[in-house]
Amino acid sequence: MSVPVFLVLAALxxxxxxxxxxxxxxxxxxxxxxxxxxxxxxxxxxLDAQLVAALQVIVYAxxxxxxxxxxIMLLNLTQTEPHxxxxxxxxxxxxxxxxxxxxxVASALRRVxxxxxxxxxxxxxxxxxxxxxxxxxxxxxxxxxxxxxxxxIVGAVGLAKRRP
Amino acid sequence: xxxxxxxxxAKVLFSLFLALQVMGLGVFFERKVSALIQNRIGAxxxxxxxxxxLGLVNTLVADPIKFLLKEDITPAEADRLLHxxxxxxSLVPALATFAVVPFGDVLEVGGRMINLQGAELNVxxxxxxxxxxxxxxxxxxxxxASNNRWSLLGGIRGSAQMISYxxxxxxxxxxxxxxYNTLDLQEIARAQGHLLWGWVPAWGILYQPLAFVIFLVxxxxxxxxxxxxxxxxxxxxxxxxxxxxxxxxxLMFMMSDFVEVVLVAALVTTLFFGGWxxxxxxxxxxxxxxxxxxxxxxxxxxxxxxxxFALKMIAFTWLQIVIRWTLPxxxxxxxxxxxxxxxxxxxxxxxxxxxxxxxxxxxxx
Numbered sequence: 001m002s003v004p005v006f007l008v009l010a011a012l013x014x015x016x017x018x019x020x021x022x023x024x025x026x027x028x029x030x031x032x033x034x035x036x037x038x039x040x041x042x043x044x045x046x047l048d049a050q051l052v053a054a055l056q057v058i059v060y061a062x063x064x065x066x067x068x069x070x071x072i073m074l075l076n077l078t079q080t081e082p083h084x085x086x087x088x089x090x091x092x093x094x095x096x097x098x099x100x101x102x103x104x105v106a107s108a109l110r111r112v113x114x115x116x117x118x119x120x121x122x123x124x125x126x127x128x129x130x131x132x133x134x135x136x137x138x139x140x141x142x143x144x145x146x147x148x149x150x151x152x153i154v155g156a157v158g159l160a161k162r163r164p
Numbered sequence: 165x166x167x168x169x170x171x172x173x174a175k176v177l178f179s180l181f182l183a184l185q186v187m188g189l190g191v192f193f194e195r196k197v198s199a200l201i202q203n204r205i206g207a208x209x210x211x212x213x214x215x216x217x218l219g220l221v222n223t224l225v226a227d228p229i230k231f232l233l234k235e236d237i238t239p240a241e242a243d244r245l246l247h248x249x250x251x252x253x254s255l256v257p258a259l260a261t262f263a264v265v266p267f268g269d270v271l272e273v274g275g276r277m278i279n280l281q282g283a284e285l286n287v288x289x290x291x292x293x294x295x296x297x298x299x300x301x302x303x304x305x306x307x308x309a310s311n312n313r314w315s316l317l318g319g320i321r322g323s324a325q326m327i328s329y330x331x332x333x334x335x336x337x338x339x340x341x342x343x344y345n346t347l348d349l350q351e352i353a354r355a356q357g358h359l360l361w362g363w364v365p366a367w368g369i370l371y372q373p374l375a376f377v378i379f380l381v382x383x384x385x386x387x388x389x390x391x392x393x394x395x396x397x398x399x400x401x402x403x404x405x406x407x408x409x410x411x412x413x414x415l416m417f418m419m420s421d422f423v424e425v426v427l428v429a430a431l432v433t434t435l436f437f438g439g440w441x442x443x444x445x446x447x448x449x450x451x452x453x454x455x456x457x458x459x460x461x462x463x464x465x466x467x468x469x470x471x472x473f474a475l476k477m478i479a480f481t482w483l484q485i486v487i488r489w490t491l492p493x494x495x496x497x498x499x500x501x502x503x504x505x506x507x508x509x510x511x512x513x514x515x516x517x518x519x520x521x522x523x524x525x526x527x528x529x
Contacts (some may be wrong), residue, residue, distance in 0.1 A: 054294050
């Protein structure tokens with residue numbers, strides 16, 4: 001991905017992400033979230049991770065946010081209440097979060113030594129390569145994640161079935 | 165470099181062109197096949213210098229012009245931006261999917277081998293699913309932005325229906341992926357070129373008959389057509405999520421419906437009916453099982469393949485339109501029961517059986 005393309009896409013991505021947080025209408029927030037996730041998948045394509053990009057769109061943009069929208073529309077939430085919080089606690093949280101982000105980015109940037117592109121093995125990011133790692137080196141965490149998801153589903157069904 | 169870009173652009177434009185041509189024919193079938201089924205004559209009023217072409221002028225010229233010239237109304241209470249975005253969000257993903265559908269094998273021009281596929285993606289089939297899942301937004305946003313209760317009900321029904329059937333659709337495709345060991349649609353089409361017992365073309369339907377049925381049913385449900393047209397259902401919701409649309413935007417919603425029909429036809433063709441494969445046609449001409457052979461230049465082979473692909477696509481478009489005009493609409497609980505209790509377990513069983521058979525075949529080989 002060339003630098004100008006990256007900058008334009010990054011600016012769009014940040015703008016979309018900010019819209020998710022700041023827009024008063026929940027439907028617009030959800031739409032901006034779709035745009036954010038979609039742009040993120042474009043970055044994955046730029047990083048030779050086509051599979052991750054496709055899964056990002058299928059799972060997050062295509063399924064999860066649709067459910068968000070579904071719930072927003074079902075409950076007919078048009079405008080959120082303006083946040084009553086403000087003053088000292090909000091400033092403290094904002095400053096703390098900002099410092100944390102800057103520290104994280106700085107420490108990440110210090111570890112970057114050389115461009116990583118020449119070191120990519122053949123077939124990097126392709127389905128077969130990723131699947132092989134997933135089902136050999138990372139088999140246990142992968143299977144445990146599916147158990148975690150199953151627990152969440154059973155929990156949700158249990159909550160929904162509980163008599164009031 | 166410039167030549168490469170030009171070739172890539174030409175390929176994408178050609179696949180778009182093919183899709184839109186078949187879509188036009190689909191609209192024509194819709195008018196004329198429905199008329200045949202209901203024992204009436206159908207569209208035959210518009211004519212150019214007395215030439216009505218069996219209603220072709222009506223459906224392909226008069227209809228679009230009528231839609232484009234109609235007043236485009238946005239309701240006063242509607243959300244203007246999303247009301248405008250929704251039809252685009254419905255049409256664009258459907259059209260974008262055609263980029264990964266191969267329409268021929270390779271064309272040799274001046275020593276250059278051109279792969280006849282819009283975009284060669286390592287994850288082609290997942291791209292199809294990703295675009296299908298993005299198609300929901302047009303329906304949901306159109307329903308919400310119109311600020312009309314019929315529209316909202318249609319949008320909510322549409323989103324629930326499309327999410328439900330996407331799961332069965334994706335699981336049916338896993339069976340196909342297991343069989344061919346690739347996600348690239350071109351590779352899948354090429355793998356269907358060999359012959360079984362020396363004379364039967366090894367098309368996907370022979371390996372994955374159940375996946376074919378599940379995919380076709382889920383595909384029709386995804387394109388929101390009768391018997392799955394609950395998001396639209398004229399008799400209850402006026403016309404569902406696009407009640408408040410008129411003019412060009414209404415045309416775009418209608419177009420995306422038909423593009424999705426053609427898309428399902430193209431995918432069924434590619435995955436289960438050999439795609440562009442013509443029985444006994446190789447890259448250098450025909451090789452018949454009884455020993456005869458007919459050498460053909462690369463261009464002729466490509467033309468035969470593209471024609472075969474288009475004809476198969478047209479046949480499945482026609483089939484879907486006949487289904488539409490034959491069956492009544494499901495009730496909502498029937499729709500959900502079919503999706504979750506019928507197709508989903510069936511597709512899971514299909515994945516299990518396919519995986520087992522692939523494993524046994526590998527052990528045996």
